[in-house]
Amino acid sequence: MPVSLLTYDPQPSVVLDAQGLPLAANPALARLLAGKPLSHVRTWLPGNLNELISACLHQARAIEQVEAHSHEQIWLWTLIPDPQNQCVVARGREASSEQLAEREAAKARRLYRLITENTTDLISRHTPDGRFLDASPASWTLLGYWPERLRGSLAQRLFHPHHLAQVLRQARDALELDGYHTMTYRIRHQAGHYLWFETASRAIRETYTGAVVEVVSVSRDITARIQAEENKRRLADVVEANPDPVLFIDPVGSVSYLNPAARRILGLEGGNSLLSLADFLSPQDLAQLKSVGWRNAEQQGLWSSETRLQPLNGEPSVPVSLLLLAHRSTAGERFFSLVARDMRERELREAQQRHHQDEMAHTARLITLGELASGIAHEINQPLAAVVNYANASQRYLQNLEHNPDAVARVTQGLERITLHANHASQVIKRLRGFLRKGRRTLQPLDVSDVARQAVNLCAWEARERHVNIEQQLPEILPLVYADRVLLEQVLLNLLRNAIDANSEQQPGQPSRITLQAQVMTSGWLHISVQDEGPGVTSEQFEQLFTPFYTSKAEGLGLGLSMSRSIIEGFGGELNAEPQPNGLRLCCSLPLMAVIKQQQEEEGT
Known part of the structure; x- marks a missing residue:
């Protein structure tokens, strides 16, 4: 190895034998060692030094830019073989700042590429006249075009004709003057439909002349936002034109908005009068709203109730069906609307x-x-x-x-x-x-057994004449129900007479029996039934049994059962038919008065 190579080399160099032991160092490396033994240079060399020396000598070629770490320093080494003397010259340079800068730059490039390739916004570069220079892959997701299809084409060819002239003029003027411009416009998708886009563009200028040489744009699809705003505007028009009163309120009872229908029903003149619920709702309604309404609306989204509104101009109260709706803003805040249907x-x-x-x-x-x-x-x-x-x-x-x-x-x-x-x-x-x-019907607490016995007395002679025995299975004491005595008696009398007719049709002149039974169910209802021994009904007859004006009797009007069902439903009950192996069973179900009171108390609390 020539000594001049080590002596005058400006880079730190060291001669290493085939086993990696340092033999000599040039002055540049000696100055770095600063009196430390030559063996200390091993701490600056790559960890796989022996393998590198072996490869370098056997292949008779230099190995460049081998990175080595020593404490917080980064060294780059080049190994030059001398096969004749079976040694290697290792030339190195400390490259910590360079490597760190390169890594940061590479990291920034990867991050930029990652953002560009994965962002849902379209990032694009254009010539000053609008021609695509490049576009991010989001062009496929948003517009149905891959970047390769867009390069070299004019962006304005995708613009909606209605926006074209105005958008281009405003964009050109703003970029020339301010260097920045944001615009909203419609753009055509590859499939043919139009989308709403919002694009922010920045001009890249030539250093010396200041002329715009390139435009960088970031575009996003705002179709959903535009549609939401349009729907909101339409909804506002609907609310204003709604014939039902609509009010916007908060949980403390303040009214922030009333539509025209609400102002009319509350007797308010024009202006922005601020109201509270206490101005037109009764204390009982306010208590129910406080105890039940807000909570149900929060949990289930809505709460309904029937009540009366008291107009502020002294007019009679108005029956309404209230619907309290809970909404949530984009910020997560709760607000409420109250819809009152005029009843x-x-x-x-x-x-x-x-x-x-x-x-x-x-x-x-x-x-x-x-x-x-x-x-x-x-x-x-x-x-x-x-x-x-x-x-x-x-x-x-x-x-x-x-x-x-x-x-x-x-x-x-x-x-x-x-x-x-x-x-x-x-x-x-x-x-x-x-x-x-x-x-007028009078609803009152009634003992069904007493009413049933009165109905039996009214048709007792007719039953005897037709040899029909009415077997009464009526407990002495039954819980009370809430009904009109005369109408309930009429229903039971109608069921009994229908049963007498059915028995006479099946067994004319022969003794027969009708069972009149009352029992309390565990569900809180009282069932009173009349079962005959007649011929029963066919499936077609059963389907139309409660249809008005339908009858199987030659002289019947067909109103008895349909009217009876309407009467029972008016008491909050049900009237149903149940086919039996022999005959037909008609069952009248009524809620017990105690259950009704309990439900009313629960609704009130």
Whole structure:
């Protein structure tokens, strides 16, 4: 190895034998060692030095830019073989700053490439006239074009014609003047439809002249945002035009917005009057809203209730169906809207419907009593005949009072019998008058057993005439239900008479039985059923059993069961038919009064 190579080499150099032992160092390396032994140079050399020397000598070639780390320094070594002397010259340079800078630059390049290749925004470069120089892969996701397809093409050929002239003029002027421009426009997708884009562009200028030589743009698809804003505008128009009152409120009860319908129903004139819920809701409604409404709206998204609004101009209260809706803003904040549907028309319609139903029920009762006329006459004639007989006998005893010592006792007994039968006749007439009562329905607590027995009494003579025995399985004590006595009695009488007709149809002139049963269910309902021994119904008849004007009787109107179901549903109950192996079972289900009260208390709290 020439000594001059080591002596005058400006780079630190060291001669290494085939085993990697340092033999000599040039002055540049000696200065770095600063008096340390030559063997210290091994700490600066690569860790796999022996392998490198072996490869260098066997292959007779130099190995360049081998990196080695020593503490916080980075060294780059070049190994030059001398096969004749079986040694290697290792020339090195300390490259810590250079390597770190290169690594940071490489990291920045990788990060830039990663961002460019993975960002959902389209990053593109353009000539000043708008021609694509390059584009990120997001061009495929957003526009359906790969970057290769866009290079060299004009961006404006994708613009919507409506925006083309205005957008280009504004962009050119802004980039020339300010060097920066943001624009919103429509651009055509490769599939043919248009998207809304928002593009921020920055001009790259020539250093000396300041002329724009390139434009870098970042574009994003804002179609969803534009559509959301358009939907929001349309929704605002709908809310303004909505015939139902709509209010925006907060949990403390303040009203921030009322649509025109809300102002009308609350009797407010124009202006931006600020209200609270307490101005038009009752204390009970406010308490229910506080205890139940806000919580349900928060958890389930909505809460509904029926109440009345009190207009601020002194007008009568308005029945409404309230719907409290909970919403969440993009920032996560909760806000609420209150929709109040005006129920005045429904309330009037329901009142008229109840009136018509009561009129029809009264007419049906008149028809029923007309059909029971012979039985009613018998019920009244029997006690009246007995009264006449006992009165005649008492007169005869009075005429023989002087000769018959038992006459006084006989007359007393006769008067007691007269009173008994007269009261019986009076009870029959009272029952008929009560059954024929006309007027508004009166809901009250009722013992179903008592009502059922009264219905049995009204049709008892008809049942006897047709040899039908009504077996009453009615407990002495039953929980109360909430209903109108006359209407409930009418329903049960209708079910009993239908059962009597069915038995007579199946077994004319033969003894038969009807079972009238009442029982309390664990679900909090009371079931009262009437089961006959008739021919039953076919599947087609069963489907239409409660259809108005449908009847299998030659002289029937077909309104009995449909009217009975409407009456029971008006009490919050149900009327259903259940086919049996022999005959048909009609079951009337009514909620117990205690259950209704408990539900009302739970709703109130």
